[in-house]
Amino acid sequence: MSATTMTTNKKPATTSDVVAARATAAKVASPQAFDRKRALARARELLAPSLKGREAPAYPLYALGNLAPVADEIAEHGQMQPALAGQSLLGVASLLTQGLFNVRSLSGVRPLSLYLLTLGDSGDGKSTADGVAMASVKAWQRRAGEAYQSELRQHKAELRALKKGDTEPHEPRSPYRLVRDATVEGLRRDLEHGPTSQGLFTDEAAALLGGYGMSPEHKSKTAAAFSGLWDSGELSVSRSMGPRVELHGRRLAMHWLVQPTAAAEALSDPLLSALGFWPRFLLAWPSPCEPRQFRPFRPETLPAIGAYWERCAQLLQEPLPGDAGKAPLIELDKGADAIVGDHFEEMERQARRGPMRVVKPFALRAAEQTCRVAAVLAAFDGRQTVTAEDALNAVDLVLHSLNTWRAVIDEGAADAAGAHALRLYEWLTDPKHCPGWKAEGRAILRTGPACVRSKDKRDAALDLLEAAGLVSIDAGTVYALDPASDPATHEGAAA
Numbered sequence: 271m272s273a274t275t276m277t278t279n280k281k282p283a284t285t286s287d288v289v290a291a292r293a294t295a296a297k298v299a300s301p302q303a304f305d306r307k308r309a310l311a312r313a314r315e316l317l318a319p320s321l322k323g324r325e326a327p328a329y330p331l332y333a334l335g336n337l338a339p340v341a342d343e344i345a346e347h348g349q350m351q352p353a354l355a356g357q358s359l360l361g362v363a364s365l366l367t368q369g370l371f372n373v374r375s376l377s378g379v380r381p382l383s384l385y386l387l388t389l390g391d392s393g394d395g396k397s398t399a400d401g402v403a404m405a406s407v408k409a410w411q412r413r414a415g416e417a418y419q420s421e422l423r424q425h426k427a428e429l430r431a432l433k434k435g436d437t438e439p440h441e442p443r444s445p446y447r448l449v450r451d452a453t454v455e456g457l458r459r460d461l462e463h464g465p466t467s468q469g470l471f472t473d474e475a476a477a478l479l480g481g482y483g484m485s486p487e488h489k490s491k492t493a494a495a496f497s498g499l500w501d502s503g504e505l506s507v508s509r510s511m512g513p514r515v516e517l518h519g520r521r522l523a524m525h526w527l528v529q530p531t532a533a534a535e536a537l538s539d540p541l542l543s544a545l546g547f548w549p550r551f552l553l554a555w556p557s558p559c560e561p562r563q564f565r566p567f568r569p570e571t572l573p574a575i576g577a578y579w580e581r582c583a584q585l586l587q588e589p590l591p592g593d594a595g596k597a598p599l600i601e602l603d604k605g606a607d608a609i610v611g612d613h614f615e616e617m618e619r620q621a622r623r624g625p626m627r628v629v630k631p632f633a634l635r636a637a638e639q640t641c642r643v644a645a646v647l648a649a650f651d652g653r654q655t656v657t658a659e660d661a662l663n664a665v666d667l668v669l670h671s672l673n674t675w676r677a678v679i680d681e682g683a684a685d686a687a688g689a690h691a692l693r694l695y696e697w698l699t700d701p702k703h704c705p706g707w708k709a710e711g712r713a714i715l716r717t718g719p720a721c722v723r724s725k726d727k728r729d730a731a732l733d734l735l736e737a738a739g740l741v742s743i744d745a746g747t748v749y750a751l752d753p754a755s756d757p758a759t760h761e762g763a764a765a
Contacts, residue, residue, distance in 0.1 A: 305752070306699050312753040313695050314392070314531060316738040317688040326557040327673045329353035333663035335647045337363065339574040344402050348567045350395030351556035354527075357388045358403035359578070360552075360643070360667075361471060361525030363650040365407065365447070366585040368521040369467025371654070373600045373645035375638050376614055381503050381594070382646050385496070386525040387475075387548075389533060389555040396527040400473040402569045406582035407448055407469075414445040450474075453483045454495040457522070458505055458515060466594045467521040475526035479536040480693075486720065489539075493547035496522070500550045503595060519593030530555065534689035535721055537678055549631035552639060552671040555678065581650065598654065600645040605658030610644075613637055613665050629675045636672060640664040690727055691734035693719045698741065698750035707750040714748070 331338050331345075331352045337359045344355035364384035372379050390396045421442035428439045444464035450472045452460075460468060472478060483492040498504060505517040542548050569575045591597055602610060614637035620626035621633035644656045644664035697719050698704050709718070714728050722728040732748065735741040742749045 309699060309752050310696060311392075313692060313738070313740055314529070316740065316753065317531060317692045317695075317734060326351075326353070326555055326677075327670055329356055329554065329556065330663075330666040330670055331356060333666040334359065335660065335663055336651050337578070337647070340578040343572045343574045344399055344569070347565075347569070347572060348395055348398045348402070349562040349565065350399055350559055351390075353554040353556040354388060354390060354395050354399040355403070356667075357386050357525060357552075357554045358399040358527075360384060360646065361386045361469070361523060362403045362407060362582065364642075364646050365467070365469040365471070365523040366582060367646055367649035368523055369465070369590045369594045369597065370585070370588055371597050371600050371645065371649045372595070373641050373656070374602065375641035376610060377638060379595075379599065380638060380642060381500070381521050382600075382642055382649060383500055383503070383521050383523050384642055384646060385500060385523070385551045387533075387551045387553050388525070388527045389530045389553070390527060391529055391558060394556075394559040397473045398567065400471070400525075400527055402575060404448075404471060405569075406579045406586065410583070410586045411446060411448050418442060418445050451477055451481070454488075454492050457495070457499075458507060458517070461505065461517055461520045461522075462515060466519060466590050466592060467523075469523045469525075471523075471525045473527040475528035476532035478526060479528065479533060484536065489542065490545065493542055493545045496524075497546050497550060519591070519595035519597075521594045524551075531689050531692055535693075543631060543679075546631060548675075549629075549635055552643075552668065553674045553678070554671065555674050585650075600648055600654050600656060602641065602644070602656045602661065603658065606644065606656045606661035609658055609661040609665065610637055610640055613640055613661075626672065626676075628679055629672055632672055632675050636668050639668045639671075643667050687730055687734060690719075690721045691731040691738075691740075694722050694728075694731045695735055695740055695750060698748065704750070709748050711743070711746050711748055 329352045331341055334341055334356055337356075341352055341355040341359055344350070344359075345352040348355070361384065364382055364386075368382040368384075371382055373382060374380075388396065425439060425441055432438065444460065446460065447465050447468050449456075449460070449468065449470055452470055457468075457470070470478075478484065482488060495505070499520060499522040503518070503520045503522075505515060505520060507515040536542065537548070617626065617633045617636040621630045626633040640661065641656070641664070644660040647663060648654070648656050648660050694714070698709060699707055701707075703709075703717070711728070711732075715723050715725065718728070722731045732741060732743065736743065738753070740751055740753055742751060
């Protein structure tokens with residue numbers, strides 16, 4: 271869209287009478303006549319970065335050690351890319367070991383907490399991989415939650431029965447270790463009154479990235495809090511309206527699975543990288559899934575998955591310390607220490623003078639990430655020493671993440687423009703914001719999505735939407751169009 275589109279009151283020329291007719295129909299049709307869910311799905315296809323022919327770096331499945339057979343079963347029988355399974359398993363392994371052990375890295379004692387981010391298109395298996403990996407944890411939390419609610423009811427009954435002079439009973443402590451969505455304030459409360467080790471795991475991370483905690487007013491605070499937990503597990507907060515909070519030895523593991531388009535704006539945010547938020551994440555972005563066969567996936571029948579679930583159940587029964595900073599240390603043996611040392615020096619050279627300069631903040635943390643990953647693999651396997659094999663495996667997993675970050679940052683795979691356009695289309699088709707699937711161009715600047723409230727970004731987003739046949743603009747009014755569900759039909763209309 272040219273800069274004058276929203277001010278000239280002239281109807282922009284279209285390239286197709288069919289598109290023009292569709293625009294006319296949109297002005298008089300009730301939005302109820304459109305299938306919004308189908309329209310949004312088609313819009314994502316049109317606005318997402320082209321994935322045809324994209325070849326992601328091969329995921330080092332072997333590097334998962336004893337988790338490799340589990341990831342292989344999930345990937346093969348669930349018909350998905352191994353990276354989805356690998357990231358999910360690594361995240362759970364971190365969640366279940368971070369409260370029990372620490373690792374001695376080159377820079378001192380560090381938590382086993384891992385932050386993981388996995389990009390994948392809808393239908394590629396994100397929820398399936400996450401569901402199998404998290405099955406034992408979710409089942410445990412369901413049982414623990416039911417017992418906790420029963421204890422709370424008993425506690426309330428005891429309070430009602432108190433007589434003058436009686437000692438007030440202690441309130442039951444929350445058992446929850448897992449949450450799908452959270453703010454910094456909520457996490458502080460949970461880590462103060464609940465277990466010392468918790469996880470923020472979701473297969474719909476778009477809600478987190480577009481939510482309150484990542485809004486322009488709060489993302490610096492969110493990033494700083496998450497970074498502090500990753501670094502040392504400490505939280506120190508003083509507020510005028512509440513008591514001072516000093517927490518030590520807390521642990522947070524995270525695995526966020528999200529569609530690339532939904533993550534594009536956050537991934538391209540220079541502030542989050544400058545604050546060191548994204549450089550603490552291990553990233554995977556596998557190639558699109560191949561066409562699947564009709565074949566039921568029954569993970570409960572597969573031996574490696576069954577053994578993995580049993581190990582998860584064992585770790586969930588281990589009591590958590592009040593201060594995970596005092597948990598036992600996992601040490602690197604001499605061979606592992608030498609490998610990590612060589613890796614550290616290589617990343618220093620590549621990050622400061624070589625090809626890793628574009629991901630310098632990520633590469634400079636590679637040695638510490640390697641220690642954490644290696645210790646997680648050892649601890650999940652029941653060992654308190656990192657071997658040379660553990661270290662080599664961890665190096666390969668961390669290098670895979672670095673190469674993926676290079677693709678996202680250096681090669682522009684994070685298509686922020688497409689993400690902005692999709693967010694605007696979602697807003698235009700939401701009857702709560704735009705009854706009739708239409709809005710004045712000026713209104714977009716005032717009440718539209720935050721990412722398009724500048725004229726340049728609004729016009730750039732509308733350019734993409736108009737080129738894709740998703741909107742029509744007439745006399746300053748933007749009309750959202752219902753795109754053809756059949757790609758061939760859509761291409762023909764735009765010809």
